[in-house]
Amino acid sequence: MFKTNVGGIDRIARIAGGLVLLGLAATGTIGVWGYLGIVPLATGLMRSCPLYAIVGLNTCPTKSS
Template sequence: MKSNVGGIDRILRIVLGLVLIGLTLTGTIGVWGWIGVVPLATGFMSFCPLYPLLGINTCPKK
């Protein structure tokens, strides 16, 4: 897997994932908040499987 998620994109994904999971654990939002695992995982791996299909690459590395 080649990295396709850049710095700001990666940070936003990790923060969004942690916020969604945190809100789920506190009972603020329902079970759907566990979807936060997806942006969290893609942020940590620096790879989004949807990006190649859409032709997007936010990673500055070539």
């Protein structure tokens, strides 16, 4: 469906950052804006970022044949 363009450390950072933002929002620490953490969490879990596709970025390692 989507081309994989998020890899390795980028993926881990997105998932961790998304979870932190969601946790802070759920506890009321940073307010409702923290629920935007769903975006990096989703892109990390799906390993695909639409913005990366638009600007032509790819953090996945290339497969050597």
